[in-house]
Amino acid sequence: MKYSLQFSDALHILVYLKMFEENEGITSQQIADSVNTNPTRIRRIMGKLKKAGLICSRSGVANPSLAKSVDEITFLSVYQALDEPQRVIPIDENTNPECPVGRNIKRALAIEYDQLDQVVKQQLAKMTLADLMAKL
Numbered sequence: 001m002k003y004s005l006q007f008s009d010a011l012h013i014l015v016y017l018k019m020f021e022e023n024e025g026i027t028s029q030q031i032a033d034s035v036n037t038n039p040t041r042i043r044r045i046m047g048k049l050k051k052a053g054l055i056c057s058r059s060g061v062a063n064p065s066l067a068k069s070v071d072e073i074t075f076l077s078v079y080q081a082l083d084e085p086q087r088v089i090p091i092d093e094n095t096n097p098e099c100p101v102g103r104n105i106k107r108a109l110a111i112e113y114d115q116l117d118q119v120v121k122q123q124l125a126k127m128t129l130a131d132l133m134a135k136l
Contacts, residue, residue: 006082009035010045014073014129015136017055017066025062045082052081070133076124087113088120 012035020026028039028046035042046064049055054073057064066073091109096102 004082006045007079009037009041010049010078010082011075011129011132013042013045013049014054014066014078015133017064018070018129018133019136021065026064027062048081048083049078052077054078054081070130071128073129074125075127075132076121078129079121079124088117089113 013031016031016034017026020030028042031046032039032042046055046057050057050064050067053067054077055064056067091106091113093106095105
């Protein structure tokens with residue numbers, strides 16, 4: 001199963017920015033070291049978070065910061081900022097139309113997955129960065 005770690009990494013970035021907000025000059029390299037990835041990946045994710053209004057940063061200047069309080073940043077807002085698939089659980093679009101299962105599975109799963117999506121998104125909307133930080 002292929003899945004994206006962007007959501008987890010985005011939450012990690014946001015927590016890092018809050019925890020070290022008093023530090024001057026936070027760099028994408030420092031954040032990348034914490035996430036255990038490369039700074040380019042961090043900058044890509046941060047660009048999406050900035051576009052969504054969740055962080056503030058200036059190109060070429062270290063020291064990004066949260067644009068909202070930790071109580072205002074929901075998991076859903078982070079998820080939506082990342083351009084993740086429309087469904088939380090994606091459906092394989094490449095099934096065999098010659099097979100009775102392959103021909104009908106997408107439609108059947110869509111009904112079930114739409115219900116799951118609503119439940120998951122409702123829960124994500126209730127969870128905040130403050131909730132996550134309280135568990136650290």
